[in-house]
Structure formats: C-alpha cells, structure tokens
Amino acid sequence: MIKTEHLTKHYGSLTAVEDVSFQVSAGEVLGFLGPNGAGKTTTMRMLTGFVTPTSGSASICGHDIDTEPLAAKAALGYLPEGAPLYGEMTVRQFLGFIADLRALEGERRVARLAHVIEHLQLESVLEQTIDTLSKGFRRRVGLAQAIVHDPPVLILDEPTDGLDPNQKHEVRALINSMARDKIIVISTHLLEEVEAVCTRAIIIARGRIVADDTPAGLAARSRYHNAVTMQLEQPSQLLAAREAVAALPAVAQVEMSERDARLTALPHSGATILPALSELAARSGIKLKELHLESGRLDEVFRTITA
Amino acid sequence: MRNVGIIMRRELASYFATPLAYVFILIFLVLANAFTFYLGGYYERGQADLDPFFTFHPWLYLFLIPALSMKLWAEERKSGSIELLMTQPVRLREAVLGKFLAAWIFTALALALTFPLWITVNYLGSPDNGAILAAYLGSLMLAGGFLAIGSCMSALTRNQVVAFILGVVACFAFLLAGFPLVLDVFRSWAPQALTDAIASLSFLTHYESIEKGVIDVRDLLYFAMLIGFFLLATGIALELRKAD
Numbered sequence: 001m002i003k004t005e006h007l008t009k010h011y012g013s014l015t016a017v018e019d020v021s022f023q024v025s026a027g028e029v030l031g032f033l034g035p036n037g038a039g040k041t042t043t044m045r046m047l048t049g050f051v052t053p054t055s056g057s058a059s060i061c062g063h064d065i066d067t068e069p070l071a072a073k074a075a076l077g078y079l080p081e082g083a084p085l086y087g088e089m090t091v092r093q094f095l096g097f098i099a100d101l102r103a104l105e106g107e108r109r110v111a112r113l114a115h116v117i118e119h120l121q122l123e124s125v126l127e128q129t130i131d132t133l134s135k136g137f138r139r140r141v142g143l144a145q146a147i148v149h150d151p152p153v154l155i156l157d158e159p160t161d162g163l164d165p166n167q168k169h170e171v172r173a174l175i176n177s178m179a180r181d182k183i184i185v186i187s188t189h190l191l192e193e194v195e196a197v198c199t200r201a202i203i204i205a206r207g208r209i210v211a212d213d214t215p216a217g218l219a220a221r222s223r224y225h226n227a228v229t230m231q232l233e234q235p236s237q238l239l240a241a242r243e244a245v246a247a248l249p250a251v252a253q254v255e256m257s258e259r260d261a262r263l264t265a266l267p268h269s270g271a272t273i274l275p276a277l278s279e280l281a282a283r284s285g286i287k288l289k290e291l292h293l294e295s296g297r298l299d300e301v302f303r304t305i306t307a
Numbered sequence: 308m309r310n311v312g313i314i315m316r317r318e319l320a321s322y323f324a325t326p327l328a329y330v331f332i333l334i335f336l337v338l339a340n341a342f343t344f345y346l347g348g349y350y351e352r353g354q355a356d357l358d359p360f361f362t363f364h365p366w367l368y369l370f371l372i373p374a375l376s377m378k379l380w381a382e383e384r385k386s387g388s389i390e391l392l393m394t395q396p397v398r399l400r401e402a403v404l405g406k407f408l409a410a411w412i413f414t415a416l417a418l419a420l421t422f423p424l425w426i427t428v429n430y431l432g433s434p435d436n437g438a439i440l441a442a443y444l445g446s447l448m449l450a451g452g453f454l455a456i457g458s459c460m461s462a463l464t465r466n467q468v469v470a471f472i473l474g475v476v477a478c479f480a481f482l483l484a485g486f487p488l489v490l491d492v493f494r495s496w497a498p499q500a501l502t503d504a505i506a507s508l509s510f511l512t513h514y515e516s517i518e519k520g521v522i523d524v525r526d527l528l529y530f531a532m533l534i535g536f537f538l539l540a541t542g543i544a545l546e547l548r549k550a551d
Contacts, residue, residue: 048394051550074396084387086317088324093317100313101395129324145391 083142219296314405355432373474376457438520445517485509
C-alpha cells in the first residue's frame with residue numbers, strides 16, 4: 001500500500017505541493033493528472049524519496065520513506081520523468097547494473113533480465129549504447145529497469161511520453177498486464193491514458209488535489225454526461241432538427257456543429273434523453289448517420305477543474 | 308558495502324567507455340615525463356632518484372584531477388541520472404564513496420603507468436626504492452585529497468565547467484595554504500592560531516615530507532581526514548541540492 005499524509009513541499013516562497021494525502025491499495029492503477037507544473041513530478045519524487053518533503057510523510061508498503069528509505073525503495077520501481085539513464089553504457093550493461101543494485105542473483109537474476117528484455121522488446125538493442133537509442137527504446141529501457149526486480153509498487157512518471165501510438169499501446173498493455181497484483185501510480189497529461197489504464201484518477205492543480213475519483217466518476221461530472229450526439233445525413237435538416245430537439249422538455253441545451261452536421265443535446269441533470277431523441281428522429285423523418293450516448297468528456301472536466 | 312563495489316565498477320567502466328580514460332592517461336604520462344626531464348633536469352642532476360618526477364605532481368594534479376572529478380556529480384545532476392541512482396536501494400554515502408573510489412583507482416592506474424621511469428632509474432643507478440615507494444604512496448594520497456575536494460565541488464553544481472574551476476581554485480588554496488599567497492589573506496585580521504592552523508593544512512608541506520621518503524603517520528592521517536571531510540561535505544551538498 002502507498003500512503004501519503006499531508007505531503008507538502010515548499011521551494012523558498014514557492015509552494016510546489018500542498019497538503020496531499022491519499023492511499024493506494026494493491027490492484028489499483030492510479031493516474032496522476034494535472035497541467036504541467038501542477039506538482040505531479042514533485043509528488044512522485046517525494047513518494048520515491050528523491051525529494052524530502054517540507055512536511056508530511058509518505059510510506060511504501062508500510063515503510064516510511066524517510067525513516068526506512070532502503071526498505072521503501074526496495075519495494076518500488078520508479079521511472080523518473082524523462083527516463084534518465086547512463087548514456088555511455090550498453091543496454092545489457094545498464095540492466096545488469098540495476099539488477100546488481102536490486103540484489104538479484106543467480107537464476108532469478110537471469111530469469112528476470114530475460115523477462116524484461118522479452119516484454120519490452122529490447123533484444124535487438126542489447127549491445128547498443130543507450131546514447132544511440134531512439135526515444136522509444138530509451139523509454140522502454142527506463143521501464144525495464146523499473147520492473148526488473150518485480151516490485152509490488154510501480155511509480156511511473158509519464159511512461160508513454162514521446163512514444164509513437166504503437167509503442168504507447170504496448171506500454172499500456174504492459175501496465176494493464178501488471179495491474180492485477182501491483183500498485184501502480186502513473187502521471188500523465190494524456191486523458192486517453194487515464195481511460196485506457198487507470199482505475200482511479202487524482203487531478204492535481206497548483207499543488208493541491210482537486211479531484212479523486214474513478215475515470216467514469218470524473219466523466220460523470222462533465223456537463224456532457226448522458227448527452228446525446230447525433231449526426232445527420234442531410235445537413236439541410238440541421239436547423240429544423242435543432243429546433244425540434246431543443247423543444248423536448250428534458251433537453252437543457254443544444255450545441256450544433258455545421259461542419260459535420262452534428263447536434264449534441266445536453267440533458268437537464270439526471271434526465272435520460274436518448275429514447276426521446278431516437279423517437280423524435282423516427283417521427284419527424286430526420287435521417288441519422290450516427291446517434292450515440294456520451295458518458296462525459298474528461299478533457300472538459302479536466303479544464304473545468306484545473307482552470 | 309556491496310553497493311559501493313557495484314557503483315565503483317560501473318563508474319570505472321564508464322571512464323573506459325568514453326575517450327576520457329585514454330586522453331587523461333596519455334596527457335598525464337606525457338606531462339609527467341616532460342616535467343621530469345625538462346623542468347626537473349632528471350639527467351643533469353646526476354642523481355639516481357625520482358625527485359624531479361614527484362616534485363611536479365602537485366602542479367600536475369592541480370589541473371588534471373579537477374578535470375577528472377568535475378563530472379563525478381555534476382554530470383549525474385545535469386543528465387538527471389542522479390534521480391535514477393538515488394531511488395535505488397542505495398545509501399547516499401555508498402554512492403559518494405563508490406564514485407570517489409572509482410576516480411581514485413583510476414588515478415592510481417595512471418600513476419602506476421609511470422613505472423618505466425622507475426625501471427629507468429634502477430637501470431641507471433641504485434636508488435632507494437623504499438623512498439620511491441613512499442613517494443608513490445604520498446602522490447596517491449595527494450591525488451585522493453584533490454579528488455575529494457573535486458568531488459565536493461562537483462556536487463555543488465550541475466555545470467561541469469563551473470565544477471572544474473571551483474575544483475582548481477579550491478585545490479590551489481589547499482596546495483598553497485602554507486605560503487604567503489594564501490596566508491597573507493588571513494594574517495592581517497585573523498588571530499595567529501588560525502593562521503597557523505591554516506598553514507598546517509597545506510598540501511605541499513605534508514606531501515613534501517612523504518615525497519622525500521619519510522612516511523609520517525601524521526601526514527597520512529592528514530590526507531585521510533581531509534578525504535573523509537570532503538566526502539562528508541559531498542554527501543551534505545548532495546542531500547541539500549540533488550533535486551534542484
């Protein structure tokens with residue numbers, strides 16, 4: 001379990017993180033969201049013992065990071081922001097070095113190294129120096145060092161930053177495959193990532209926690225929660241359709257996009273409008289290309305909360 | 308202690324993975340020999356000893372050691388790899404010691420490669436090999452002192468050039484602590500006891516007696532304590548500034 005209590009970090013008069021408290025249990029994938037400079041990285045650095053908090057405490061699997069740093073650090077794997085590595089080493093040397101520091105020995109060492117090399121597809125670059133690797137490979141080497149000792153807690157600072165869509169997909173699949181029995185904390189500013197891998201999201205802004213919920217729960221805060229979007233086959237019907245939709249009693253507001261002949265109807269809070277809309281379309285002869293129910297837009301929630 | 312060895316080996320290997328090791332050793336050997344023969348008058352003196360060789364070591368180290376030590380921590384901080392290292396289950400003092408030892412062993416290797424001079428002097432005459440061994444030991448301790456100071460300066464900044472300049476200045480101050488150049492700064496206002504204390508910190512005074520073949524435990528202790536002090540200071544500097 002990860003537990004933080006009132007974590008606070010001041011740099012001079014600047015407050016980077018203020019009174020951050022949360023707990024994460026095994027099986028949870030916690031997404032740490034926030035605008036750049038919100039305090040995500042500072043919080044992760046306090047969790048991993050790299051930055052000493054001004055006040056408050058953090059513990060990893062029951063080991064306080066300040067009073068039992070070695071036990072706490074042994075229980076966690078960490079990918080720092082930007083995946084810093086030793087550029088002059090080859091991938092094989094580097095992973096060997098980390099395995100040594102992680103006190104992996106004998107058969108387990110061989111097996112764990114083989115495991116991470118296979119899962120992060122590093123076989124082809126093992127003898128290359130890290131300086132010569134592409135950004136995608138460097139990030140994967142960074143991930144490999146974080147999981148080589150199979151830690152119960154993983155803390156990943158922007159694990160998919162700079163990866164192409166295929167690599168992002170692979171890394172997310174890797175995180176999902178480890179999620180069942182580990183505690184994983186990832187920081188990101190990609191909202192799609194939260195939906196793809198996280199079971200819970202904390203949004204942090206100006207150093208404070210402003211939301212702590214499941215991705216679905218966050219999406220439900222959106223004014224688009226339960227909204228219905230319809231795309232018309234004939235743009236000429238758009239204005240008439242808009243009138244008709246707006247006239248429905250449960251509809252609070254209608255947004256229109258002329259470019260792709262799309263209407264979005266926002267319900268009064270708690271109301272369900274999908275059946276009424278589909279009935280309306282059938283009744284008044286509006287031909288639809290598409291009709292779907294929205295669960296909410298995370299980006300809109302994110303902007304509203306952090307603005 | 309296991310981690311000290313792991314970090315030391317990685318560090319040593321990294322010297323040889325870049326041109327640094329080869330350039331350093333080459334320059335060290337060329338300059339050491341040039342000083343010995345041209346400035347020291349190795350042949351002209353007509354004496355079978357290595358005095359002209361060892362006399363110039365403090366001046367050689369003054370520029371070469373900070374060049375070696377400047378990267379110890381400044382580079383880690385610049386590249387961010389210090390965050391990777393410090394979040395492994397490693398104590399800060401193990402990392403400080405491991406890196407220092409790697410640099411010291413590397414210097415010892417460069418020093419050992421001056422062995423042809425020792426062979427030459429034995430071929431030409433019959434020198435006091437005990438005294439030569441003592442001088443090598445003294446030179447190594449001197450290098451250790453310089454390296455510890457350099458390590459501390461490197462921990463203070465992310466910029467290697469700044470680390471180099473700070474290193475040279477700090478080493479220079481310690482080198483000449485017993486000389487008017489440094490002492491005059493203090494003499495005008497500081498009490499006599501402080502001036503004497505500063506004078507007793509001089510590298511040159513302690514080195515010269517060992518270099519002459521006299522191994523005094525106090526001189527060895529002086530270097531050991533100096534190394535310990537500056538490694539401790541390195542640790543404190545890192546603790547305060549590693550994440551900046």
